[in-house]
Amino acid sequence: MSKFAALAGLLAVPALAQGLSSLVKLPNTFPNLTACLEQPSFFSCENTTVIENTCCSPTPGGLVLSTQFWDTYTGLEHQGQLLPKNSWTLHGLWPDNCDGSYASYCDYSRQYDPSPGKQPDGSVIPPYKGPSVATFIAEFGRLDLLNFMNKYWINQGGPNDVFWAHEFSKHATCTSTFDVACYGPDYKKHQDLVDFYDAAIRAYKQYPTFDMLATFGIIPSNKTTYKLSQFQNALKSQTGALPYLGCGNNGTVLQEVWYFQHVWGTEQFGHYKNLDSVTNSTCSPTAGIWYHERTSTSERDVRLLP
Ligand SMILES: *[C@@H]1O[C@H](CO)[C@@H](O)[C@H](O)[C@H]1NC(C)=O
Ligand SMILES: *[C@@H]1O[C@H](CO)[C@@H](O)[C@H](O)[C@H]1NC(C)=O
Numbered sequence: 001m002s003k004f005a006a007l008a009g010l011l012a013v014p015a016l017a018q019g020l021s022s023l024v025k026l027p028n029t030f031p032n033l034t035a036c037l038e039q040p041s042f043f044s045c046e047n048t049t050v051i052e053n054t055c056c057s058p059t060p061g062g063l064v065l066s067t068q069f070w071d072t073y074t075g076l077e078h079q080g081q082l083l084p085k086n087s088w089t090l091h092g093l094w095p096d097n098c099d100g101s102y103a104s105y106c107d108y109s110r111q112y113d114p115s116p117g118k119q120p121d122g123s124v125i126p127p128y129k130g131p132s133v134a135t136f137i138a139e140f141g142r143l144d145l146l147n148f149m150n151k152y153w154i155n156q157g158g159p160n161d162v163f164w165a166h167e168f169s170k171h172a173t174c175t176s177t178f179d180v181a182c183y184g185p186d187y188k189k190h191q192d193l194v195d196f197y198d199a200a201i202r203a204y205k206q207y208p209t210f211d212m213l214a215t216f217g218i219i220p221s222n223k224t225t226y227k228l229s230q231f232q233n234a235l236k237s238q239t240g241a242l243p244y245l246g247c248g249n250n251g252t253v254l255q256e257v258w259y260f261q262h263v264w265g266t267e268q269f270g271h272y273k274n275l276d277s278v279t280n281s282t283c284s285p286t287a288g289i290w291y292h293e294r295t296s297t298s299e300r301d302v303r304l305l306p
């Protein structure tokens with residue numbers, strides 16, 4: 001008998017006698033997907049049936065945007081806040097109502113943004129003064145998550161953790177599958193924050209923008225420009241849909257991309273379906289567009305880091 005078979009034999013006895021769940025403690029997943037089985041199942045925004053358990057599918061924000069930035073500097077280089085070489089950075093995971101409108105800062109009891117500004121109706125959102133959201137992630141033992149965020153979720157003109165706090169407070173609080181109510185009595189404070197960051201990263205990893213463009217010979221350059229259609233064709237060829245491309249400088253400098261999706265199930269665990277953008281590009285359809293090289297001292301090769 002091999003060592004492995006002997007070990008498996010040892011394990012099999014208690015597993016059979018007591019059942020698997022007493023042998024290994026199964027983690028609780030949130031939302032409770034067993035309860036979601038009792039709900040009708042469909043892609044978000046695609047069925048007018050009222051979703052009674054809003055923990056099972058994002059509603060009304062069922063048009064999901066996975067967004068990224070192409071920045072050339074951070075402004076906090078002197079503090080070691082650098083961009084990841086050969087990669088766009090993560091911006092966020094946003095809920096849009098199925099019609100293009102959206103809500104922001106939906107739960108002030110989970111407001112961690114130090115300068116949230118105002119609601120569209122002019123009402124003031126209470127600024128946050130407590131500890132960094134990074135401390136909450138660390139309290140869950142998720143140093144792996146923090147490590148990834150420090151590599152790929154990079155702010156410009158401010159510290160990264162303030163950007164993460166902003167994204168959660170503005171967008172995740174308006175995404176029903178992250179509601180505190182979805183955690184039931186087992187809710188541990190800030191679990192929703194950790195879960196949202198995991199979900200945003202999972203969505204981000206579906207879209208390796210830098211590589212998708214590079215395979216079409218579209219690489220950052222300060223010598224040559226590209227056409228909007230070149231970017232669009234490259235990204236559409238790998239996602240099946242047209243993302244939104246955002247440009248500055250009167251439509252001539254590429255800065256961001258938004259990928260649109262409907263989701264089957266939850267943003268945490270579900271399946272995303274790519275859709276064409278519902279927002280017109282702000283990049284010029286005719287002028288040459290700069291996809292700038294970064295300042296060399298503003299980036300680092302994060303793949304070499306632990
Ligand atoms: C999840 O939902 C199912 C079905 O409603 C229920 O039986 C189960 O107790 C719930 N689990 C938790 C951890 O709340
Ligand atoms: C919406 O979902 C319900 C319940 O699953 C189903 O009966 C109905 O056919 C669906 N409607 C559409 C338009 O898909």
Ligand SMILES: *[C@@H]1O[C@H](CO)[C@@H](O)[C@H](O)[C@H]1NC(C)=O
Pocket residue numbers: 250284287
């Ligand atoms: C911006 O671009 C438009 C269209 O390409 C052009 O007509 C206009 O002159 C530009 N404005 C500036 C300030 O460069």
Ligand SMILES: *[C@@H]1O[C@H](CO)[C@@H](O)[C@H](O)[C@H]1NC(C)=O
Pocket residue numbers: 278279280
């Ligand atoms: C987007 O552009 C198209 C074609 O130029 C135009 O017909 C449409 O109205 C624009 N949509 C929005 C929301 O601006």
Ligand SMILES: *[C@@H]1O[C@H](CO)[C@@H](O)[C@H](O)[C@H]1NC(C)=O
Pocket residue numbers: 072222292293294295296
């Ligand atoms: C390329 O141009 C951008 C925008 O002007 C600038 O910030 C960046 O430093 C330049 N990069 C290199 C490598 O020259």
